Amino acid sequence: MSLTVAALQMVSAPEPARNLASAAALLQQAADQGAMLAVLPEYFAVLGHRDTDKLALREPFGAGPMQDFLASTAQRLGLWIVGGTLPLVADSPAHVRNSTLVFAPDGRCVARYDKIHLFRFERGAERFDEGRTIEPGQTPVQFDVPDANGRPWRVGLSVCYDLRFPELYRAHAQAGAELLLVPSAFTHTTGQAHWDVLLRARAIENLAYVAAPAQGGLHDNGRRTWGHTQIIDPWGSVLGCQPEGEGVVLAALDAQHLREVRSQLPALDHRVL
Template structure:
């Protein structure tokens, strides 16, 4: 099954970001991809964190969700809308939500980001919980390739990557492909991004697909990019360092089984 991570450098304007997302989805489809995954906040990186509140949507209703459903249906793709802001329990917060759409345009899975980023090194300061309400439930979902193979997705977002217990739970539920749509900062990405992604692949003997925001944004923020596809042995199969683009690769059931058979670490778990 061919899959693609779509790297973006999203700006402030919603419609221009959606147009770029559509262009990248069309490019991936033309290359044979059956599943495409957009990065965190593909729809907009606002001038301020609170801008998310202005374009958040109720689950199942809104122009961003309508756009994603239509694109999935028209391009006959499985589409993971990296994240978009959905309404939370109060008007001062949003949920940072990843949605999975079938090639028929149906939303078949929803994951609300559980772990909320906080970072302060004296020069950069981020506190996601100021605007985002945390989710609570790990989510897996099955997708069917055109050849009939079923692959189980394990959903996660960005800062979740630092919490291996989440991925162990997804693995225990049978996840074959771990998704990590992200907007890693340049500082933290340069230090930790690839090593954490490869670790999640190695310890769970699963594929990892991680589409990122990658560049300098209109709001002045700089994201790390380096969107990756990693195999169950921890080898990087495809990468794009910066700028918008398509990171394409193929899943192989035989490769995953080979890794799990030659080093049956998942069966050796004690705790």
């Protein structure tokens, strides 16, 4: 029993229409290659010149061109689609929610996760502070997706900077998660140093598959993202990687392999704290 997953790498631009066209082509490629679940990266629909650009593009939950695109594409391709992140209306008019939306093959939105941990980094001229424009979420979210034989896989949602907070992923594991998703836009600096080791650690410690679609390249706004979109198995082995540029990383997740690894090394059952 397997679930074929596609992690999509993009180099998003400030123009949503351009990004949605790129996403559509990658989703079509994933569907043509047999994917059942396709995951877009963080900021797939827009990566603006300024952090505040996303305020003008925010959508109310349930309506808007970015959400319509995800719903109609899922329905047209008969594909489960995880929409990386897109800006949704927040409680504060000066902020957005950086939200992951999950669409079923019939076009229904079946899950929403608002990024909990907000990135801040300063080194010389390189400075980021997502808290200036993003309102954090508070709640871990999981959803179920069936494989080719109808077996449900429990999937835990996270976004980018969340990767540094293992307690979120342990909460997913305690809720039965077998696949952890990490749509991201890691900076080149932090990605080069920490991306691979953090992804493999989250897979190993939770005995779960990890799919991490990323932004990967030099963007129109001058920002450079690390890329290295990956799918990793519960033993920490990398099943596929796209270093830079747009592309699709595809892997079949094996339920039998998952059971064997968890049986051979039952670390989740040995938790004390």
